[in-house]
Amino acid sequence: MKSPSHEQVEIAAAPDAPPATTTSIPLADVTAKAGELHGRAIQQQEHNRTYWQTLRSDPKLLFWIGVMLWTMGVRGFENQAGGSLISITEFKRRFGEPDPSLQGQYFISTSWQSAISGSGNAFTILGATLASYLVDWFGYKPVVLATTVLNLGSVGIEFGTTSIGMFFAGKMVNCIAVGSYLNLVTAYVSEISPLAIRASAIGFCNLSQCIGPFIASIMSYYTAQWDNDWSWRALICAQWGFSVMGLAGQIFMPESPVFLVRKGRMTDARAVLGRLYTDPRDADGHLERIKLTLEESGTRDQNGSYLDCFRGTDRRRTFIAIFVFLAESMSGLGFVSNYGALMYQYLGISDRKSFLIGIGAQVLSMSGATLAFFVSDFYGRRTMFIWGCVSVTLLLLCMGISGSINTDAATQASVGFYTMFNFFYNFGLGSGVYAIAGEIPTSILRNKSLALAMNSSNAFNTMWSFVCPYIFNPGYGNLKARIGFVFGAIMALWSVGAYFFVPETRARTYEELDELFQNEVPTRQFKQYVTVAERRAAEAYSAEQKGVEV
Template sequence: MATIEKTQPEQLEAVRVTSHEPVDNLRGRAFAGREHTRSYWQTLRKDPKLLFWIGVMLFTLITRGFENQSSGSVISIPAFKEEFGVPNAQGQYFVETTWQSALNGGSNGAAIIGAFLASYTADIFGVRPVVLAFACLNMISVGIEFATTSIGMFLAGKLLNFVAIGAFLNLCTAYVADVAPMGIRASCIGFCNLAQCIGPFISAIMSNFTSRWSSAWSWKALVCAQWGFCGVAFIALLWLPESPVYLVRANKIDAARRSLGRLYSDPADAEGHLQEIHLTIEESETQKRSSYAECFRGTNLRRTMIAILVFLSEPMAGLGFVSNYGALMYQYLDISDAASFRIQIGAQILSMSGALIAMLIGDFFGRRPMYLTGCLALVGLLFCMGISGSINTTAAVTASVGFYTMFNFFFNVGVGSIVYAIAGEIPTSILRQKTLAIALSVSAAANTFWSFVSPYIFNPEYGNLKAKIGFVFGACMVLFFVSGYFYVPETRRRTYEELDELFMNHVPARQFKKHVTVAEQQAHEAYEMVEAKGGRMDSV
């Protein structure tokens, strides 16, 4: 926490006016100052109700990870290939490359539609009714996939499913960023990635067993399992408190107060958070204007580009390739079908381990160092994979499998988890959902590109790069490391009002961590006033 002595002389007068501000503003600033004084563990233990509702919201993202992993697993299951594939010259069935690309690339395109629909409608109707509507679409689309009689019908169900999944990813990330306390914000938002790692782990275990079955249930079991996730999520979401940021923007102050009362254990904290939201919206550059065009005006352009940058690094690191074609890649490296499914289980354990570590340390080490270190680690790993893939020996193939599998850990412990925290915190509160929709859509578009192109790059009948594809993604990550160094700021232990001020003052990314803001100093002064009067928010 910065002290008054560190404040620049021209800022002192701005700090002193705190004592003359309206009472509601003082309470909002005092709440921000109190958040600065709470440690990670104090914050984590403070509000179990808040953590519960964050968990409910993030539970919906397990469906996204499960469906994403299942997409690659299903097209590798013998029964699915025999039912919807064609035989090759040796009489072995396979799903044609064009359908592989459509199933994976088309899904990413559908996620773009879902993200934009969700961000637009949530501004009108609120987060809760919109996420419930998409949960219904999720359940309907799973029914279409389950009852499919052709690969075209299967594709149609998957496209509808990913419209819902794109909406979930947008709304969940924005909602958690809105309500998460500052001290544990990276952990809460980082759980978005961990939730998406749990789904693939369950999918990998299921496909390891069901792939041995000779009936259609070998792949249908993977599809209908999604009903369990989305059904439980739908029931829990019926009681989800509405986003307080939406309610304040809609001038429904009493409803926002009730919503925060259901999230916070201490009524004083709920009231403080309410006033902090109101203060942040009131003093933001955007104020109450919310449109996609606004994301590209003034300092919001810089914020949008940072969100795009970090989310774009996910597909450019090879995430879509690994998640969609994992089982096939192992098979092309001469790993048997059964062994490839078992390796996938280990890969998903590595994914969850990396995501869990990132979730726990993000609030201690900061967003910027974790992102840059993650990019650099992936550069080394992917180049090692490319080098081993260039050597035609048994040992080299084994090394390629190892590097390819370890990608899951290195990706999730750095880039995969922390991009959610960065992109969730960077936008101004009013434009958070729309900025995330833009960033997620660019990421999904890049994933679509790789989904269509990757089969032609690594499949034996085309480019036949196999593990040498690591050179392609490794070179991309060099560019993101350099870009991140110059443009990705540190947002750790910053309130949204402070971040608004930093961007409006055009502070360089590398100076975010040490720069002392007026908002920070005013929060410190307001908190000192509250403490001097017994520590009660209603004393000011």
Template sequence: MAKEISDAQIENANHRPNSPSDLGPDPGTIQGRAIQQQEHNRGYLETLKKDPWLLFWIGVMLWTLIVRGFENQSSGSVISIPDFKQRFGQLQDGEYFIETKWQSALSGGSNAAAIVGSWAASYFADKFGVKPVILVAAAINIASVGPFVSAIMSYYTSSWEGAWSWKSLICAQWGFAVVGLVGQIFMPESPVYLVRRGKFDQARKSLNQLYSDPHDAEGHLQRIKLTLEEAETQQDSVSYTDCFRGTNLRRTMIAIMVFLSEPMSGLGFVSNYGALMYQYLGIGDQQSFLIQIGAQILSMSGATISFLIGDMFGRRPMYLGGCIGLTLLLLCMGIAGSVDTNAATTAAVGFYTMYNFFYNAGVGSNVYTIAGEVPTSVLRTKTLAVALSVSAAVNTMWSFVAPYMFNPGYGGLKAKIGFVFGAFMLLFAVMAYFFVPETRRRTYEELDELFMNRVPTREFREYVTLAERRAAEAYQVTEKVPEAVRV
């Protein structure tokens, strides 16, 4: 393990011989630390130009989220298609609607299964690797059958006559899932898992599939070794109970909190009952699906904006801003739903539609990033399993409860349900301010140090870690930079 480097050593680095012994016992340590500084120095365009395969495989993994979104949207859209409602629904006030209990079952079943899936994936990923688990999950996903495509298909197929108006939407899920499976077959195994298992040659081969320059691949291999060594030095065991011990408790609670904000913001309600909600507000079947297409365009716009400016402002302000935006939007929706006029109904539809933009611009685009970065490396899969299962459990609860809250004949809240989710998001906005740290442009080693030193939440962004100092000097040594290193 590299020995500590003082400020004086860094400031005087160009006034003395650059020797590997200044930074650690072997060149691998220097290379591993130098690659951290190199990553800090690079921008997105430079990374895209130098390592296109890295971004390609990231895209393959993002496709799995598109599949998830498509399936969630499809289940909610199907119950709003006229032929499906006539075949399987009951007549209510001159119109056919799917019974509330079946609405709950259709959306709640998948969420309940996600709880089991989260724990199983965590266990098998640690034991057999990430890639086999993803492939098995993809195969199960195909056997068990983006949101924008689902909305478009719902709009066009809803006007068809016969069963194919809704069967086509279900069959389309297989197409998305198969594309994901094919890409995942050729995806390299997680190098972190391979290093933890001592399979260094395989880890090196995996990294060479991600990085164009073998020197960079070797540097990242050394960086992973250093990060895991640091984490394992601080962590005696890797059980689920360790997620709630010492400084890991803070990290686990942050992951749980941000993931919990998804269902508590009304995401499951909006994605599963979007078109149906429009219909309850007096919008015609065909028009409701057309509005839903607009909602998904707003959703994509929010995600795109988050991608473009998120790294500029950071995860914390984007997430906090998203929570505040959703709070105001949902409360306004509830207020509009409380007034019985055409203008108020139109306003409620507008607020409900804009939800997609504010959610993806702030909360949705940053939840996975924050929750994936705050856990320590050796407990990451277990921490995520805990956070995801809690989120899925709450989503399951809302899947069964929400239909009874807004459906006619029961709670009948309709747009006034915005008061419920708006109040919860106000609470999450407060918690985000006090507990969600800035993880932007931080390596896992730096984050480990920040949490071990119990750095206050609002100091994460500016705090200079020892890992940063080591990386800066190592980079100077390897690159022979003549100027003094800035830290």
């Protein structure tokens, strides 16, 4: 009989069968079938592993996820530092105007406040959009490295600024880098995270952005007392710490295996997976899993366009991603982040005390984001998001009510509600937004769908950044804490929309999600629906465990 180690495998007929009946199965088909079996078995293995087993199984994978998540700290620090700078005395004296109502005091004009905050969001949109195109051609690693170089240079412009205009220019360049990071990190972590901890890993994008503001708040509390330019320059140059440490890891980071498979670079993809997974069999299986997911969705070797995001079943997926991310801007997060210190001052809190409360607010942010890990991966994304919308709605309405009462006790209550927003937002919405928007899109459109979702949120944040100073500042709307009515009413609508439109994606592989959307499964049936991909994975896993040959 011919050797089976070359072109084909021959299976002889039974002894009592007619002579000369021999069936030939090409070896390539046997290998492909075995690879598909192993790829589906790996999907079931992902389902079987618990949260804690997953954390212990592949430390190298967790390390590279951590490198990318550290990079996200730049965004949170930059946002908080920018909001703190405009309330630091030396910064206002250096770049502001004399305050006619307070002799010897200075202020940054409302127009510059709006420009710095609002335009920053616009340039963040530009950064996310550029990244979504560049990553399709060059991959994650080159674009991430280029973004870090841009960030380092822009911080240098801010640090050496001699005018408010120069500071504005440096900040806008930095916001391009921040927008790029938002897109790249979320998509990269979504693609390589194991199923059992996927929401925690993606949700860590939110916690990373809470750590930055916490550090910025502590720094501004102490540096604001200094009577020289280092009172504000120290906040700016601290961003180099995030960037330089991130760059040290980014130089060696593995490329996304999904990108490599899409480009047909299977050898490179297998090598990368070998760096991520401890068990070589797992690396082989995940290569087959990625190939299966792309082939089942019909998107292998393609670069999706923005128009594709609004075609067929992807239209629904894009809408969900945009809807959940808009919760970020519609809840008033941009207002709280950019004008927190000023809001406390307008409520009668001293500069020093407002900075101290700001530190406590960031502790609450990190606490909420940390607790959200367990809710999302153990109880589900849909539950967390709906609960988050409802809780933030009630909190904002309470803040508006207390802000309508002119007593010291009511003012203190407003401060409390305003500060507690940081906990409830990050526990219910902050992490869930990234997890849902990162999981919902199909693999080929993930970067572009995320760019659309983030850009929609940033577009509304831009609008709020220009509008909010005129709503709550004295001399204009002067709503102060009553601004809670505005955002509370909007979030009441989001609570209803979340119930009808946001599906449960917990414990779903990307192949399963593709099938759920292709079959147009109703939102509230996602959790119970049994997919063909699930059944195939279970059968393949059982066959492998029993040693059944293909």
